[in-house]
Amino acid sequence: MQKKGINRRQFLKLTGAGSLVAAAGTIGGGLTLPKGLWAATPAIKGPIKIGYQTVLSGTLAGYGEFHKMGLLMAVDEINAKGGIAGRKVEVEVRDSTLKPDDAIKNARYFVDSWGADFLGGIDSSGQALALAPLMDKLDRVLIVTHAATEKLTEDFVYRKGVRQIFRNCMPTYNDGNAAAFIAKDFPAVKWATVSPKYEYGFTCWKMFRETLTKLKPGVSFTAESWAPFGTTDFRSHINTILDAKPDGLYSTEWAGELISFLKQAKEAGLFDKIRYVMLPVGAAMDVLEGMGKDMPDNLWISGRYYFQYPNNKTNNEWVARFRKRWGHYPAYVSETAYSCVYAIKEAVEKAGSKDTGAVIQAMEGMGMNSPAGHRVFRKEDHQAIYDVPWGKTKADPKFPFKVMGDMKVLPAKEYFNRPPFEGPGTTPPFK
Amino acid sequence: MGETLLTTRKLSNHFGMVCTARELSLSFEKGVVTSIIGPNGAGKSTLINLLTGHLPVQSGRIDFLGREITRMPIHRRVRMGICRSFQVVNVFPGLTVEENVMIPVLSRSMRAWRPITRVSRDAAGREEAEALLEKVGLSGVRGTPASSLSHGDLRLLEVGVALAAAPTLLFLDEPTAGMNPVERERLLGNVRTLSREGKTTFVLVEHDMDVVFSLSERILVLHRGELLCDGTPEAVRSDAKVREVYLGEDVSDLFRYTRTEAE
Amino acid sequence: MILELSRIDTYYGTSHILQGVDLSVREGEVVALLGRNGVGKTTTLRSIMGLSPPRRGSVRFSGREITGRPPYEVARSGVAYVPDDLRIFPDLTTEENLEIARRLSPRKGYWNRDRVFDLFPKLRDLSGHRGMNLSGGEKKMLGIGRALMANPSLILLDEPSEGLAPLVVANLVEVLATIRGQGVTILLADQNLKFCRRVCNRGYILEKGAVRHSGGMEEIWADEEIIRKYLVL
């Protein structure tokens, strides 16, 4: 199988048929065409197989379920309309268990045994980074839909040139840099954090501090309290923060731990004492629904997608379809999983091939419409650029939970780090 | 008779309120087969446990071959030449008979540390083990796991493992318990032969009086941690105190012995 | 016959301890199992109790087959066991050690806490002390008291005189007489022939896992041959 693939790729390179087919793909893109026509294209044979992995066991298994909802919706929709380039989409979902070694095993299984054409998913940064060095060997396009570490795109895609990796979800830039842009307008000058005791927490806090210092010299960062994975009792962390008496609190706690933290902080009266609270992943659906009416008002939240933004037809219709099918509002991972399949569709149809090299070429710089708005995969680091809102929690009688009010939308370009990712002018603010 | 192997001075031990050894001062001479007897709770096993390092000595002192060994760990006493067998069979049940005796044989040389050579290629060790098994009469079952031996064979093996450490002084704690007459005879024969060879001096704790009297040259009678009588079999047999101890105190004769129970 | 053992064989692992023990006890008797250490006296008692079930043979108690029944059923049918190491529950007080046995037994009768305290006045003073803090003699009283609390028809007593000062042994002789007076049958294992002579009607002499001789206590006492062969040096 492998040898055949190489031959075909070489063949395409030699004859230049790749660009020809790619051109055909561009013409056909977006249109629903009868299968027969695509069947005539020699480059695409057999179904388009996507190996998708996400966490399906343990405390965070809920994320996996939300991934699956978006994923299956996209696959069903696409297949109902004739598939990708006339080829049926097949998907297999595996439990990633959040362990890097399982992520590697799954990826190898998908490619080497199941015959996947594309890989998607990945929740934790550790998994993404463990998988990254393997990608040029596996030689399949991997679209990361949840893991946010900037190292993935900066180090592996940009510096080391692992071109198979793409990411269609927000990286830590939104959690760190963008939060600073929002925070600079507050009167708060003393900031503290309660964040996860792992790289994600450390990185975001560092980005937040550096960017905010640049935007607003004179701010100080008075207390840090780190919570190991699996923390259910945040009282000591809350005490640390209250003792430091900051004006603002920044926290990248997420999922169930964020819910526990918020409930316990509320009881301790933290939100009465600290007016400015930034929760970069507070707009996740599991948190909003989990907190329900208990969610304090006026906390600044964001996410990697928020179902009320953008307020346009594509998104609103998608949310409605999603609700109809699953009885839930879409979580951000549902959107990224959904868009992941559509990105593959766009890229394959643009390339006219499911061949990795061609697809990478097609995807670099590719723009696409998605429920989250217009996404562009940046050529240099394969990071999707799109906008997500920040806003304040507020009650809305139409929803059984608090929603995002006073939305502020910063253009992603203004706070995403830029290539070459080192030296001056690569981190925001940009002149 | 011969040289003194081991001496104790004022050896005492208590378990809570119970005194199991009371200022025992004894010595064991080379080549003299000695039996230690006494009714239940006399302190026979305690004495062996103290001498071999099984129990820490609470007070008193033990010397062996001119060196103090009072606080020496077990394995070093064994290296010096003190070994024992146990009352309850205490061998390596999951190992074969041959392996059981190979462990002490190997441990005497530094060969026991060798991690890569094969036991089965250790000709000298195997020869020695074979000779020993031959001696105790177990060479026919050398490949059998100890756990599937009959009770009598296990007791023979128990003694065999102790002998394999090539001790100068060997304590046998009820070696014949549960044996049938044939096995018992074989074991006693072994003890006699080996004792005559002169390398090993035997000290036995026994209940079987046939064994005690047919084998021993010296008998120690313990009672409640004290030495009641020490002498030749004839002397002990005719000792009135010993007879009393074995039949029990006469309850009408209340005050003949000091009371040991705190009342 | 309240208790009948016929040809029981008991093993510990591979070790064949009892080799066809036969014995029987009539109601109201006090019977001794005699013999030196390691002849199988304790194992015989444990076999009756179901703690070391015999591999072959049968144990009948009050006309019912109890071979292989779990110990708690044997206990509830009216057998009480006083092991040689007494096994007083260390965490329980004297009183609790007694009460627990009474409440567990379906049998009601003469014996209750006060009667036991009358029998062993010392225990009354110690009623709040934990078992682990009692002396050997006190444990012995408690062990027997605990057995009585179940109002058993048969008590199995292992080495009652062992380790006791002569004065206490003398006391024990009286106590056993009192117990017997209440119609309780006793099977005891002891090495102290003089003690047994004072409390028992009959005796069985064990040697190497089998009964070698049986007869009235006086008859055994008089037989110097048997004493020398099986009991003394």
Next chain:
Amino acid sequence: MMQSVVHTVLAGLSAGMFIWLVASGLTLIFGVLGVLNFAHGSFYMLGAYMCYTVLRYVGPDFWVALLIAPLSVCIIGYVVERWFLRYVYHLALPYQLLLTFAFVLIFDNLAKMVWGAGSVTPPDLSTLNGTVSILGRNFPVYNLFIIGVGPLVAAGLWLFLERTWYGRIIRAASSDREMAASIGVSVPALFTAVFVFGTWLGALGGGLAVPYVGLVTTGMGETIIIEAFIVAVIGGLGSLKGAFLGALVLGVLTAFGTRFFPAFDMFLTFILMAGVLLVRPQGLFGTAR
């Protein structure tokens, strides 16, 4: 500073009490049955899920839920002991661990199938909902309640074991199984009963955790079972007194670690455990086995 120290102690106490609730059942089961029940954390989880279920579908009365939920989990405990664990008592410790570990996998997965993969959050409870101000900082009434429940359970267990008939039997059987049988205790039935009671304690901890943690997830038992293990070991396996003290020490130490030595907070637990074991391998109140 005073305020901070007091609140850190309070936080430590309430956290410690949860560990105690789980460790108590674990310790009781180990003390009597001699089994290290790794699935005990699953009973904690199931207790929480059942409590959530009652709150959601029967009515938001926490006390009713707290009554029903642990009892329902007891049925599962019964099945585990009666049909499985009973047959491995004679096996070596690793096999028992393995068997109970298999149950952890099964219960986690079943919980996911029954209650869904994500976390579930209980409805708002009016019970013990407020806060009180201690030295000028709010402290939840519920946490105070937990700080009270811990010693209450400890006292209850103590009374039960010391003062009641069944307690005496349990103490008797845990120190000497064979003698207990000889005075008429049906040991297999007692084991089942103790296991079910231990299950109840674990599930009670889970039920109480619902308002405290604020959500219920699969796998929530794994974190706490490790802490409970540590506590049981520090205190001396089988010693309830030790487990109680160990839980207090661990809770308060962790709280102080998080507050004052954040770089070391992951080490502290294990340093404590290793330290205690090196000096007293049988634990603070354990007896050498």
Next chain:
Amino acid sequence: MTESRIRYAVLAALLLALAAVPYVSGKFFVYLTMRVMLLGIFAVGFNLLLGQTGLLSFGHGAFYAAGAYGLGLFGAYVTPNPLLGVAVGIAAAAVVALLVGYLCVRHTEIYFAMLTLACGMMVFSFVWNARSITGGDDGFIGIMRAPVTLFGGLRLPIGKDSQFYYFVLAFFVLAVWVAHRIRISPFGLVLSGIRENARRTEYAGIPVRKYRLSVFVVSGAFAGLAGALEALLESNARPFMAHWTHSAEPVLVSLLGGLSSLFGPIVGGAFFIAMREIIQRYTENWMLGFGVVLLVVIMAFRGGIMGAVENLFGRRSAGAGR
């Protein structure tokens, strides 16, 4: 004579089959086989402790991690030579095992298990917190497979999985051979003596604690070897390698496969990996499936899979004899 000949023939056939794997099967199977071999090395070494000496360690992940990080750091800062790296990994693991073992071997049974658990978790916490050295929870990433240089000039590339497979296979065979020789050596005999009856071993004149420490270090070195090889295979080292959940894996597979034989842990490891793989192809609820399989294995054959197989064959040959 014939029996040993049959045994050699079977072993040779197995070895041939293993060597042929990259030629006859798919890449994923090759990869899984490597994982089985890594777990096999880990478990075979571990079983020298549990099966041979009777000590249950819950901290072997720490030595595994020491091997992986040792190789990773050595490769990053000194030389990427894989053979030297593996040697350094083994040495690092042995040193950590010596430190941990020195504290732990004075205790046995559950106390030993708990102490090793605590020590292992301290190593885990250290790796997690020492971010500047270890990369924290992201792991130590980007470990490369440089070619093996032999006899000065001969360079064997191991970059591809099909090449690296033989690198792993060589170490696997070596590890199994060493474990086998230890098991049949005087040292191994003494260890089984300690397992069967530690007191009696002392009465054979053996310094039991020293032997325990020695085998602890040896089995830690096996763990280090497995860790170093995994670092090369997956190009990373992770803190969770030192976590107790990872330490529990060799316990699990040793029990599954059977403690008493050399191949038990390997069979258990293969079963563990294959079972998960198979269950996962049919259902997302692999935990349930795996839990049930575990239950069945424990309840049905307590001597592990190898024990059951031996019983089966033992019974058969006995039947044939009659």
